[in-house]
Amino acid sequence: MSLPAEFALIARHFRRLAGPGALDLQDDAALLAPPAGRELVLAADAMVAGVHFLPDDPPETIGRKLLRVNLSDLAAMGADALGYLMTVALPQGTPDAWLEGFVAGLAEDQALFGLSVLGGDTVSIPGPVTLSLTILGAVEPGTALRRVGARPGDELWVSGTIGDGALGLRALRGGFPDPSGFLARRYRLPEPRLALGAALRGIARACMDVSDGLLQDAGHLARAAGAAVEIEAARVPLSAPGNPLALCVTGGDDYELLFAAAPEDAPRVEAASRAAGTAVTRIGRFTPGPAAVTLRDETGRPMDLPREGWSHF
Amino acid sequence: MSLPAEFALIARHFRRLAGPGALDLQDDAALLAPPAGRELVLAADAMVAGVHFLPDDPPETIGRKLLRVNLSDLAAMGADALGYLMTVALPQGTPDAWLEGFVAGLAEDQALFGLSVLGGDTVSIPGPVTLSLTILGAVEPGTALRRVGARPGDELWVSGTIGDGALGLRALRGGFPDPSGFLARRYRLPEPRLALGAALRGIARACMDVSDGLLQDAGHLARAAGAAVEIEAARVPLSAPGNPLALCVTGGDDYELLFAAAPEDAPRVEAASRAAGTAVTRIGRFTPGPAAVTLRDETGRPMDLPREGWSHF
Numbered sequence: 001m002s003l004p005a006e007f008a009l010i011a012r013h014f015r016r017l018a019g020p021g022a023l024d025l026q027d028d029a030a031l032l033a034p035p036a037g038r039e040l041v042l043a044a045d046a047m048v049a050g051v052h053f054l055p056d057d058p059p060e061t062i063g064r065k066l067l068r069v070n071l072s073d074l075a076a077m078g079a080d081a082l083g084y085l086m087t088v089a090l091p092q093g094t095p096d097a098w099l100e101g102f103v104a105g106l107a108e109d110q111a112l113f114g115l116s117v118l119g120g121d122t123v124s125i126p127g128p129v130t131l132s133l134t135i136l137g138a139v140e141p142g143t144a145l146r147r148v149g150a151r152p153g154d155e156l157w158v159s160g161t162i163g164d165g166a167l168g169l170r171a172l173r174g175g176f177p178d179p180s181g182f183l184a185r186r187y188r189l190p191e192p193r194l195a196l197g198a199a200l201r202g203i204a205r206a207c208m209d210v211s212d213g214l215l216q217d218a219g220h221l222a223r224a225a226g227a228a229v230e231i232e233a234a235r236v237p238l239s240a241p242g243n244p245l246a247l248c249v250t251g252g253d254d255y256e257l258l259f260a261a262a263p264e265d266a267p268r269v270e271a272a273s274r275a276a277g278t279a280v281t282r283i284g285r286f287t288p289g290p291a292a293v294t295l296r297d298e299t300g301r302p303m304d305l306p307r308e309g310w311s312h313f
Numbered sequence: 314m315s316l317p318a319e320f321a322l323i324a325r326h327f328r329r330l331a332g333p334g335a336l337d338l339q340d341d342a343a344l345l346a347p348p349a350g351r352e353l354v355l356a357a358d359a360m361v362a363g364v365h366f367l368p369d370d371p372p373e374t375i376g377r378k379l380l381r382v383n384l385s386d387l388a389a390m391g392a393d394a395l396g397y398l399m400t401v402a403l404p405q406g407t408p409d410a411w412l413e414g415f416v417a418g419l420a421e422d423q424a425l426f427g428l429s430v431l432g433g434d435t436v437s438i439p440g441p442v443t444l445s446l447t448i449l450g451a452v453e454p455g456t457a458l459r460r461v462g463a464r465p466g467d468e469l470w471v472s473g474t475i476g477d478g479a480l481g482l483r484a485l486r487g488g489f490p491d492p493s494g495f496l497a498r499r500y501r502l503p504e505p506r507l508a509l510g511a512a513l514r515g516i517a518r519a520c521m522d523v524s525d526g527l528l529q530d531a532g533h534l535a536r537a538a539g540a541a542v543e544i545e546a547a548r549v550p551l552s553a554p555g556n557p558l559a560l561c562v563t564g565g566d567d568y569e570l571l572f573a574a575a576p577e578d579a580p581r582v583e584a585a586s587r588a589a590g591t592a593v594t595r596i597g598r599f600t601p602g603p604a605a606v607t608l609r610d611e612t613g614r615p616m617d618l619p620r621e622g623w624s625h626f
Contacts, residue, residue, distance in 0.1 A: 021355075026537065027460050028389040028521055029356035029450070034347035042334075043342035044447060045434045046400035052436070076341040087359035087445040121358045123365070127440020132400040134357060134447035137342070147340050208341055224339065 013103045019083055019116025030118040032083065034138070040082075041137035041144060043073035049128035053188070054172060059101030061188040063131070064109045069211070070135035071113060071192035072255040076209040078145040078201040079137035081194070083118040087132045089125035113194070145200060145207035150225040150260035154205055156284040157269060159193050159256040161239040162214050166251020182239070190255035196280070197257060199272035207259035213250040215293050215305065217258055218284075222291040225260070229293045231284035233303060246305050249295065260286060322435060326416045332396055332429025343431035345396065347451070353395075354450035354457060356386035362441035366501070367485060372414030374501040376444070377422045382524070383448035384426060384505035385568040389522040391458040391514040392450035394507070396431040400445045402438035426507070458513060458520035463538040463573035467518055469597040470582060472506050472569040474552040475527050479564020495552070503568035509593070510570060512585035520572035526563040528606050528618065530571055531597075535604040538573070542606045544597035546616060559618050562608065573599060 018025050021032040034040060047066045049055045057065075067084065074081055090099075110116050118136070150156075168187025171178035178184055193209075200207060206224065210217045214236065222229040231249075238248055261269050266282070273280040295303045331338050334345040347353060360379045362368045370378075380397065387394055403412075423429050431449070463469075481500025484491035491497055506522075513520060519537060523530045527549065535542040544562075551561055574582050579595070586593040608616045 023459070026533075028386040029354045029392070029448075029457075031390075031452075031457055032353040032355060033454065034353055040345040040347055040353075041342045042345060042398060042431050042449075044398040044400050044432055044445075046402055046436045046445065048402055048436055048438045048440075048443075050439060073341040077344075079342070085355060085357040085447050087357050089359055089361055089443055118355050119357055121445075123359045123361055125361045125440065125443060126363060127361075127438065127443070130361075130402055130438060130440070130443045132357075132359065132434075132445030134398050135342075136355075139344075141346065144342075144344055146336070220339075 013099045014117065014120070017103060017106055017110060017117040019118060021083065022116065022118050025119065032118060038138040039141045039144065041074055041077050041079035041139050042134065043070055044132065044134040045069050045073070046130065046132040048130050055128065057188055059098045060105035063102045063106040065188055065190065066131050066133045067106060067109050068190045068192050069255060070133050071194060072190060072209045074135060074137040075192045075194045075197035076145060076207055076257060077137070077139060078143065078197045078207070079139040080198065081113055081115045082136040082138055083115050084136065085118050085134045086120040088120065088122050089130040090122065091127070091129065092124055143201045145197065145204055147206055147208050147220055148224040150206040150221055150227065150286050152227045152286050152288040153263065154260040154286045155263055155266065155282050156218065156229060156231065156258070156260055156286065157280050157282050158210065158214070158237065158258050159196055159278050159280050160191065161237045162210065162254055162256060163243050163248020163251055164239050165190060165253030166247055167243060169253065187253060190253070192255060193257045193278055195276035196272065196278040199276045200259060203265055203268045203272055204259040204261055207257055210254040210256045210258050211252055213252040214254065214258065215249050215295060218293045219291070221258065221260060222293055225286055226291060227286045228289040228291065229284060230287055231293065231295045233295050234298050235281060235283045237281040250305060326412045327430065330416060330419055330423060330430040332431060334396065335429065335431050338432065345431060351451040352454045352457065354387055354390050354392035354452050355447065356383055357445065357447040358382050358386070359443065359445040361443050368441065370501060372411045373418035376415045376419040378501055378503065379444050379446045380419060380422050381503045381505050382568060383446050384507060385503060385522045387448060387450040388505045388507045388510035389458060389520055389570060390450070390452060391456065391510045391520070392452040393511065394426055394428045395449040395451055396428050397449065398431050398447045399433040401433065401435050402443040403435065404440070404442065405437055456514045458510065458517055460519055460521050460533055461537040463519040463534055463540065463599050465540045465599050465601040466576065467573040467599045468576055468579065468595050469531065469542060469544065469571070469573055469599065470593050470595050471523070471527070471550065471571050472509055472591050472593050473504065474550045475523065475567055475569060476556050476561020476564055477552050478503065478566030479560055480556060482566065500566060503566070505568060506570045506591055508589035509585065509591040512589045513572060516578055516581045516585055517572040517574050520570055523567040523569050523571050524565055526565040527567065527571070528562050528608060531606045532604070534571065534573060535606055538599055539604060540599045541602040541604065542597060543600055544606065544608045546608050547611050548594060548596045550594040563618060
């Protein structure tokens with residue numbers, strides 16, 4: 001008795017990604033014993049070809065990007081990863097080679113980040129490749145980093161460098177030089193800052209990941225704090241001095257951690273950074289006043305920028 | 314400081330669905346304390362307009378159908394629902410009224426089934442409305458119903474009636490009479506058999522839900538058991554005697570439970586059915602032999618059917 005086509009496809013491609021609780025992807029659901037005495041951390045993100053990735057991106061990087069974007073949400077909460085579920089909507093006639101690359105990339109990242117697929121669904125779509133991923137993580141109760149919690153006087157920090165993802169997208173479209181391919185790699189394979197997020201538990205007062213642009217995301221922290229955020233443009237870490245600031249701070253696709261810490265905790269932040277092997281930079285501070293984000297140039301003058309970040313609607 | 318459009322949309326429409334662990338959908342992830350001493354049960358399903366539902370289906374029923382399809386996976390495992398995450402990919406310019414109806418339907422089902430949204434994502438798509446939902450449930454360790462476990466000699470049972478979903482789709486396309494709208498309702502709003510699934514723990518030896526057609530799904534149980542399945546056509550429960558059998562047993566979209574039980578447990582199955590308020594019918598049996606599904610007419614002759622069920626590829 002042969003398998004129907006959809007199940008043969010799942011068996012051929014996806015079963016190699018299945019972890020112990022996934023029941024070989026042959027049951028209606030997966031079973032997972034939650035780690036004792038921990039809280040679950042759950043997030044879901046979707047990606048659409050032509051919107052969140054380029055239709056001709058290598059299939060090896062597409063699934064990895066979606067997984068890493070979700071892992072970045074766990075990093076922002078200071079959580080460890082447990083597993084994930086993924087739904088894949090594919091146009092009829094998607095080549096087997098595309099699926100092979102897509103799954104091979106995921107297998108590589110599963111090994112790198114120590115998690116596996118728990119379940120999912122594969123459907124056809126009369127439209128672009130559309131992916132959705134739900135990530136499960138865990139954290140000791142009460143220790144998850146939250147967006148709320150920053151206070152006036154706190155300093156604002158960011159990990160890594162800002163703007164590379166947006167520049168990478170522009171480079172892939174031929175609008176920015178990228179001779180080494182560094183920027184394209186940053187666009188296609190963001191680096192979830194899991195070790196840094198975990199190290200910041202008990203230190204950062206508020207934390208999130210930068211996905212929609214530094215300024216827009218700083219606005220979320222400002223609103224959650226009911227405070228103003230001042231950012232010094234000259235301190236925003238760029239991967240090269242010539243990178244255009246306006247695009248870098250509004251472009252999105254960074255997946256760096258943006259967090260608040262009390263000034264007296266700066267040495268602890270720096271120790272966490274060293275322990276995690278991830279650079280951090282102090283770029284501004286929270287001040288009393290209504291929620292707002294101000295970017296200041298080296299003379300202290302507020303800078304005017306065309307748009308605040310990426311929104312789908 | 315005003316919210317960017319995407320976040321305003323989430324605040325306006327989706328926040329009313331958020332449960333306690335969802336942190337008002339304002340953090341990077343949700344937090345959930347797993348119920349002590351229980352296993353998690355996890356499943357994900359996707360639905361695409363024009364494939365899994367009709368683009369002009371009332372928005373009130375579209376989210377409910379996706380939620381119920383996922384709840385049906387929990388029912389098939391005998392699990393209770395805890396919450397869900399959902400990603401929604403919408404074409405630009407989706408009317409606010411559509412979203413209002415979509416969310417109102419979900420709110421109604423959240424109240425009915427006692428769960429709430431934990432998180433998700435809203436993105437734009439240059440294609441049809443595409444939805445993905447991950448459901449979380451829980452079950453006492455070791456008691457989840459599985460697809461594997463049936464043995465030769467076991468009887469095959471099914472809940473409710475078979476074929477109404479497929480006939481409802483045909484009716485909505487003008488190809489089948491449905492004066493009362495009963496079949497259309499069955500297509501748009503499947504009934505997840507959660508009470509029956511829970512009542513069958515410790516009784517059913519194998520269980521799944523019928524989503525891709527009775528015969529195809531019986532094939533999954535046959536393969537998992539390494540046994541043959543014989544189904545008596547005359548016993549397949551139809552909602553009206555004139556319903557076309559071939560379509561009913563291959564059409565899919567039933568979301569009824571299909572399960573195996575030892576013949577001596579028939580009284581326990583019937584007691585579970587009464588306790589859950591869900592009719593069940595014995596439609597066949599497992600026999601020794603290679604995995605295969607045979608549908609027999611009243612004279613015992615094997616019936617030949619054009620196709621076995623629905624597959625996306």
